[in-house]
Amino acid sequence: MERRIQSTPGPNPRLPAGRSVSILLARVAAVALLAAGAFFGWVFHERYWLWRRCFNELGRCWDEVGEQVYVEQAGVIWGTLALVPLIAGLALLVWAHRHRS
Structure with missing residues (x-):
């Protein structure tokens, strides 16, 4: 009688124990999106919020000091570029937290 040994794949040593690749990628993407949202939020503050009463x-x-013209439409553009990645990053974090292993 021939004895067969079945090998079961073990955990990947390159990944943290108990975490799947999709959860790890979701967390990395969430951090990147939150960083992008924070950057665009800073740009929104510098290009619109500080000057909102001057338009x-x-x-x-x-x-006159910086010799620049600021436009009111910048608030909509930079605000959207700040909010969309922030909302997407928070949604990914919630998803990754609910599906953690």
């Missing part, structure tokens, strides 16, 4: 009827603000 004239045309939606422009002239900074």
Whole structure:
């Protein structure tokens, strides 16, 4: 009688114990999205929020010190670029937390 030994694959030593690849990738992507959202939030603050009371009827603000023109539409653009990655990153973190192994 021939004896067969079945080998069962063990845990991958390159991954932390008990974590699947998809959860790990979701957490890495969530951190990247949160970092992007934080960066764009900083840009929103610098390019719009500090100047929100300076805009004239045309939606422009002239900074005499920095010699730059700020436009009111920048608030919508930078705000959207800040909120979308933040929401997606938080959603991924919640998903990864609920599906952790």
